[in-house]
Amino acid sequence: MSVSEGARPDPSRVRLVGFDADGTLTERGIFWDDHGKGLRRFDVRDGIAMQWAARAGLAVVVISGKDSPALGARLEELGVPGFQGVLDKPACLETFARERGIPLADCAFLGDDLPDVPVMRRVGYPMAVADAHPIVHAVAAWHATSPGGYGAAREAIEHLLQASGRWADVLARYDAADLALGAAAGTFE
Amino acid sequence: MSVSEGARPDPSRVRLVGFDADGTLTERGIFWDDHGKGLRRFDVRDGIAMQWAARAGLAVVVISGKDSPALGARLEELGVPGFQGVLDKPACLETFARERGIPLADCAFLGDDLPDVPVMRRVGYPMAVADAHPIVHAVAAWHATSPGGYGAAREAIEHLLQASGRWADVLARYDAADLALGAAAGTFE
Amino acid sequence: MSVSEGARPDPSRVRLVGFDADGTLTERGIFWDDHGKGLRRFDVRDGIAMQWAARAGLAVVVISGKDSPALGARLEELGVPGFQGVLDKPACLETFARERGIPLADCAFLGDDLPDVPVMRRVGYPMAVADAHPIVHAVAAWHATSPGGYGAAREAIEHLLQASGRWADVLARYDAADLALGAAAGTFE
Amino acid sequence: MSVSEGARPDPSRVRLVGFDADGTLTERGIFWDDHGKGLRRFDVRDGIAMQWAARAGLAVVVISGKDSPALGARLEELGVPGFQGVLDKPACLETFARERGIPLADCAFLGDDLPDVPVMRRVGYPMAVADAHPIVHAVAAWHATSPGGYGAAREAIEHLLQASGRWADVLARYDAADLALGAAAGTFE
Numbered sequence: 006m007s008v009s010e011g012a013r014p015d016p017s018r019v020r021l022v023g024f025d026a027d028g029t030l031t032e033r034g035i036f037w038d039d040h041g042k043g044l045r046r047f048d049v050r051d052g053i054a055m056q057w058a059a060r061a062g063l064a065v066v067v068i069s070g071k072d073s074p075a076l077g078a079r080l081e082e083l084g085v086p087g088f089q090g091v092l093d094k095p096a097c098l099e100t101f102a103r104e105r106g107i108p109l110a111d112c113a114f115l116g117d118d119l120p121d122v123p124v125m126r127r128v129g130y131p132m133a134v135a136d137a138h139p140i141v142h143a144v145a146a147w148h149a150t151s152p153g154g155y156g157a158a159r160e161a162i163e164h165l166l167q168a169s170g171r172w173a174d175v176l177a178r179y180d181a182a183d184l185a186l187g188a189a190a191g192t193f194e
Numbered sequence: 195m196s197v198s199e200g201a202r203p204d205p206s207r208v209r210l211v212g213f214d215a216d217g218t219l220t221e222r223g224i225f226w227d228d229h230g231k232g233l234r235r236f237d238v239r240d241g242i243a244m245q246w247a248a249r250a251g252l253a254v255v256v257i258s259g260k261d262s263p264a265l266g267a268r269l270e271e272l273g274v275p276g277f278q279g280v281l282d283k284p285a286c287l288e289t290f291a292r293e294r295g296i297p298l299a300d301c302a303f304l305g306d307d308l309p310d311v312p313v314m315r316r317v318g319y320p321m322a323v324a325d326a327h328p329i330v331h332a333v334a335a336w337h338a339t340s341p342g343g344y345g346a347a348r349e350a351i352e353h354l355l356q357a358s359g360r361w362a363d364v365l366a367r368y369d370a371a372d373l374a375l376g377a378a379a380g381t382f383e
Numbered sequence: 384m385s386v387s388e389g390a391r392p393d394p395s396r397v398r399l400v401g402f403d404a405d406g407t408l409t410e411r412g413i414f415w416d417d418h419g420k421g422l423r424r425f426d427v428r429d430g431i432a433m434q435w436a437a438r439a440g441l442a443v444v445v446i447s448g449k450d451s452p453a454l455g456a457r458l459e460e461l462g463v464p465g466f467q468g469v470l471d472k473p474a475c476l477e478t479f480a481r482e483r484g485i486p487l488a489d490c491a492f493l494g495d496d497l498p499d500v501p502v503m504r505r506v507g508y509p510m511a512v513a514d515a516h517p518i519v520h521a522v523a524a525w526h527a528t529s530p531g532g533y534g535a536a537r538e539a540i541e542h543l544l545q546a547s548g549r550w551a552d553v554l555a556r557y558d559a560a561d562l563a564l565g566a567a568a569g570t571f572e
Numbered sequence: 573m574s575v576s577e578g579a580r581p582d583p584s585r586v587r588l589v590g591f592d593a594d595g596t597l598t599e600r601g602i603f604w605d606d607h608g609k610g611l612r613r614f615d616v617r618d619g620i621a622m623q624w625a626a627r628a629g630l631a632v633v634v635i636s637g638k639d640s641p642a643l644g645a646r647l648e649e650l651g652v653p654g655f656q657g658v659l660d661k662p663a664c665l666e667t668f669a670r671e672r673g674i675p676l677a678d679c680a681f682l683g684d685d686l687p688d689v690p691v692m693r694r695v696g697y698p699m700a701v702a703d704a705h706p707i708v709h710a711v712a713a714w715h716a717t718s719p720g721g722y723g724a725a726r727e728a729i730e731h732l733l734q735a736s737g738r739w740a741d742v743l744a745r746y747d748a749a750d751l752a753l754g755a756a757a758g759t760f761e
Contacts, residue, residue, distance in 0.1 A: 027238045033345065034235040036225065036603065041267025044233065044611065046601040049594045050685055050705075078608025118239055119368040126369060138239075140365070140373050154601065176707070179686040180693060184707050216427045223424040223532065225414065230456025233422065307428055308557040315558060327428075329554070329562050405616045411723065412613040414603065419645025422611065496617055497746040504747060516617075518743070518751050 012110070014130050014146035016168035019113045021105065022058070022132075023098050023124070024158055026069035026076050026087075028117035029134055032154030045075045051158035055085050058162050061171040065162075066101050068094050070120050094124040115161050116141055117153045132161050201299070203319050203335035205357035208302045210294065211247070211321075212287050212313065213347055215258035215265050215276075217306035218323055221343030234264045240347035244274050247351050250360040254351075255290050257283050259309050283313040304350050305330055306342045321350050390488070392508050392524035394546035397491045399483065400436065400510075401476050401502065402536055404447035404454050404465075406495035407512055410532030423453045429536035433463050436540050439549040443540075444479050446472050448498050472502040493539050494519055495531045510539050579677070581697050581713035583735035586680045588672065589625065589699075590665050590691070591725055593636035593643050593654075595684035596701055599721030612642045618725040622652050625729050628738040632729075633668050635661050637687050661691040682728050683708055684720045699728050 024030055030051060036044035058065050067080060067087035080087040091097045102112050113130035114121065117137045125131035125144050133145035134153035142148060147164065149157040166172040176182050213219055219240060225233035247254050256269060256276035269276040280286045291301050302319035303310065306326045314320035314333050322334035323342035331337060336353065338346040355361040362374045402408055408429060414422035436443050445458060445465035458465040469475045480490055491508035492499065495515045503509035503522050511523035512531035520526060525542065527535040544550040554560050591597055597618060603611035625632050634647060634654035647654040658664045669679050680697035681688065684704045692698035692711050700712035701724035709715060714731065716724040733739040743749050 032601070033237050033239055034221070034343065035238060036233045036235050037264040037268050038233050039231050039263035039267075041264070041271065042606050044603045044605050046603050048600050049602060050600055053685070053687070074606035075604040075608070078606075079604050082608065118242070119364070119370065120242070123369040140370050143373055144370075156600065175686070180690040181686060181707050181711075184710055222426050222428055222534065223410070224427060225422045225424050226453040226457050227422050228420050228452035228456070230453070230460065307431070308553070308559065309431070312558040329559050332562055333559075411615050411617055412599070412721065413616060414611045414613050415642040415646050416611050417609050417641035417645075419642070419649065496620070497742070497748060498620070501747040518748050521751055522748075 012129070016113070016130055016147065016165055017170075018111050019063070019130050019165050019169070020111045021064040021066065021102050021107045022113040022115065022161065022165060023101075023128070024065070024067045024114070025094075025116040025118075025121050026067055026073070026089075027071060029115055029121075029153045030067065030076075030079075030158055032152065033117070033136070043073065043075065045073060045079075046154055047079055048154055048156050048159065050156050052079075052083050054159040054162040055083055057175050058166065059085070061166055061174060063162070063165060063169070063171070064105060064107070066098070068097050068124070070094070094121070095127045098124055098128070113147075113161070113165060115149075115158060116145075201318070205302070205319055205336065205354055206359075207300050208252070208319050208354050208358065209300045210253040210255065210291050210296045211302040211304065211350065211354060212290075212317070213254070213256045213303070214283075214305040214307075214310050215256055215262070215278075216260060218304055218310075218342045219256065219265075219268075219347055221341065222306070222325070232262065232264065234262060234268075235343055236268055237343055237345050237348065239345050241268075241272050243348040243351040244272055246364050247355065248274070250355055250363060252351070252354060252358070252360065253294060253296070255287070257286050257313070259283070283310070284316045287313055287317070302350070302354060304338075304347060390507070394491070394508055394525065394543055395548075396489050397441070397508050397543050397547070398489045399442040399444065399480050399485045400491040400493065400539065400543060401479075401506070402443070402445045402492075403472075403494045403496075403499050404445055404451070404467075405449060407493055407499075407531045408445065408454075408457075408536055410530065411495070411514070421451065421453065423451060423457075424532055425457055426532055426534050426537065428534050430457075430461050432537040432540040433461055435553050436544065437463070439544055439552060441540070441543060441547070441549065442483060442485070444476070446475050446502070448472070472499070473505045476502055476506070491525075491539070491543060493527075493536060579696070583680070583697055583714065583732055584737075585678050586630070586697050586732050586736070587678045588631040588633065588669050588674045589680040589682065589728065589732060590668075590695070591632070591634045591681070592661075592683040592685075592688050593634055593640070593656075594638060596682055596688075596720045597634065597643075597646075597725055599719065600684070600703070610640065610642065612640060612646075613721055614646055615721055615723050615726065617723050619646075619650050621726040621729040622650055624742050625733065626652070628733055628741060630729070630732060630736070630738065631672060631674070633665070635664050635691070637661070661688070662694045665691055665695070680714075680728070680732060682716075682725060 031045040055065050069089045072090040109127050110129040112128040114124050114128045115132040117134045131145045132147045133141045134157035135149050136152040149160045151157045151160050220234040244254050258278045261279040298316050299318040301317040303313050303317045304321040306323045320334045321336045322330045323346035324338050325341040338349045340346045340349050365371050365374045409423040433443050447467045450468040488507040490506040492502050492506045493510040495512045509523045510525045511519045512535035513527050514530040527538045529535045529538050598612040622632050636656045639657040677696040679695040681691050681695045682699040684701045698712045699714045700708045701720035702716050703719040716727045718724045718727050
């Protein structure tokens, strides 16, 4: 039920995927200690997938409306570019994409809540975590089956790599190339 | 199954909403470290909704029976007024409301456990988190579908803003005004 | 499917209830930091119930096979007696009970895993958390519907207070005495 | 649906079981603080089972692709050998097993994600946590019903001890020998 006007959303065109942080890369909870410092929970499988994407030529960027040292440390470990305290997410993504010569029509964005709606309405391939707000689901062209912080980013990246034919390279690295055919999430088990 | 006597509970009248903290704004767990300090888990979507409420003219206050520096830090970040270590919740809410010229009949309170029952029986619109104690559900006029700490406060605030016609303003801020009609939680997806 | 020989398990006789710690008062997870310190997650509703029990004349004690400063801090805050690093749980409970003139036949014990089986087989009223090991369920006379760390202790205490006619006193304290009849967990909602 | 060629996977032959760490011994989340330090959640029932295994003559080893002081501290407490920052998991396990005179055909390995596939394809008895990636499930001969970090390792060890007739010894230690017959997970309750 995408609101993108014109062309039908096409995951195989995506060359850059942006991610919201709180509620998307992390679960929606923040664990506060006595000093007002917040722990955030990231999923290890999201992290490895972001590294796969970068090596496979699918650019990745994180755009957060908040400021969190925990997010900064996490992104530094992963080697993923990120912007924090961003008030205008569409402008931020557009600038980042233009510098790489990528139009917004070839960008995806994974979000969970209302502040993600403006940027999701501008990209060619808007994506929602499973536990996204109903309005976020309404503007998304693709819907993860995993909640934010529990593998939604991983699922999104696998989906984009499969759509553009880059998934087999990842499997080959793990001695699993012969298992590629049935590799769409959920088809085994 | 409300116990409020007289008038039928009416969410459109609510001008002030109070929240319990542990089990309502946080999940029921407290994470204790070796020094007896407790981490508490708050939901990011609850926080942003409290800020929407304040801007939309729906007053918000947190009333907790316990004392927790983590809660204090969280409230300070959000700019939300709160009272901790409160033995008499009804008196605390009544004083806070009276200073703003609001009768208890125009107040809501969201709670989860027995210590919230006395104040819930005094307000016009008592609300329960999804995982509230059965007796708390019995005195509530409205029941969240989300558990405490997992979006119950967010759901309560959206419900009150929708009932009083203030929800469209929030959506407009996020380039989502045209999606307002179906915006009741759960109707998309 | 209790293994207690002789008399049928009778919750109304219970005057002392013992609790295992890890997996029973906490969830089964321990959160380890870089220094090998472990955070443990306790349920706020368990804590308040332990205080109700003590005031209502139902003695409470925690017996843990491990040593954890976090547990010690939690028990001190609640004012609940506890023993840590206990190798022989039956002997520990028996001594504690004898000092209070209570035979093991009038004791309950709530556990989750194999190390709790020996003490559960000695008390008159063995209880299991919902996610207990199958063998622990096999020796229990009562089974919580809540997992360990998510309200199992609270549920156990409400059950024992109701069986011995002491639950109405708790409700009265919270302006809920008139709601006592349907108060068995799960009957509302 | 194992891919092991030749002999049918036989749990009674297993003399050494290897475990991945993140997502297998821990849940998939890492909790990051402001200093980029990560908390990891381990299951207490996994830990006690690793100690049972070692005493029962079933060798145990942890092989992780990452480096985490929290994992090191956890393994030291349990007295379990482990290797971190391992790039070549099959070579690491093979060397460890050969030093003990155990062929890979008599080894098991419990994993959750693609980096575990190469070693799982080399051992005689590959095992997957319940929330493993579909491709990991496809190469596994045995599938836990518990997710990683929530008892999958415990379940795996009980399965291997039962298959090799060593489970009754564990039960005897806990005064539960007479309950051994029905002890397969899930048959009570």
